[in-house]
Amino acid sequence: MPQLYVRSSVDLPEALPRLRRLSLYRTLAYMLAELGAAVLLFTNETIFGLLRSLRPGMTWPQLALLLKVAAATGLVVFGRRLWRALRLYLTYRDIGRDLQPIARALLAALGYAGLVRSGAGLEAVVELKHDGSATCYLRGGSTYETGLFLRTLSEVLDPLDNPRYVLERQSRLWQLVSQHDYHAVPEVLGRTRKEAEAYAHFWQRYVGPGRLIYTRTLDGREELLRVRGRTLAAALAPRTEARSRWQ
Incomplete structure (x- = not known):
């Protein structure tokens, strides 16, 4: 386990953005909601449209045709989105489920x-939140510490x-499907x-299994190029929204 130490000075900008809270909407739960x-x-x-289309003397074949048209329309409108949602659900663990342990690991590393x-x-x-989004903030921190924490998160x-x-x-997933996602240190x-x-150590303690990749070697650069567009964050872009307000 790494030993704790305190750095006497750091070469960081004196004025960090005055962020108070980070709001994350691009989660699988929010997308599914x-x-x-x-x-x-x-x-x-569709139901109200079908009811308005009913006419006296309409036969069952005619009603069945209306239902088929409605079902086909729904498949065209939502089929691709449903398939994409299923593919992402099977490929990635929702970041919202790990946001609390990730925040703890990050704070410990800082x-x-x-x-x-x-x-x-x-x-x-x-x-x-009930809609699948999430917010994160630092309790007890100074303006500088809060800004640094939210910026790094x-x-x-x-x-x-x-x-x-x-x-x-x-x-x-269900102890059957291996899922892999990638995050910048x-x-x-x-x-x-x-x-x-040390950050990887805290990650493994709070979040779970993780592998540290150094990208400044030939192999590391190739792996970065391979996975950069294959992350949940890339699939659910745009970027996280940081809102400057106190709660």
Whole structure:
């Protein structure tokens, strides 16, 4: 286990963005909630449309034809979106389910690196909404610590760009299907291998299995290029939204 230390000074900008809360809408749960609402609305409109189309003396074959047309329309409108949702669900573990442990691992790594206070006093708080979205904020932190925490968390959640280190998030669906997703190690934690490995250690403690990838070698660069567009964040882009407000 890495030993804690406090860095006396850090070469970071003195004025970080005054972020107070990070809101994450691009989760599988949010996408499925949006899709479910759209399907319900379409079904409701279709039923009322069929009722308005009924005429005295309409035969069962005519009614069956109307139902087939409605079903075909629904398949055209939602078939591709349903297939995409199923494919993403089987391929990736929803980031919303791991947001709390990811935030804890990140806060522990920032404390280890001496970038925020370590120990008691700081708490990463995650709130999961009924619509599948999530918000995260830092309780007990200064303006600087809050801004740094949310900025680095956004780096973890955003699509991959060109990070020095990448963490592979490993999981299994129903103990049968292997799932893999990839997240950037924040820039301030990827400057040295020691701090990147410490972050990976906290990740494995709080989140679960993970593999640290160094992208500044030929093999690492090839792997980064291979996985950069194959992440849940890339599939659900645009980027996370950081909102500047107190709760």
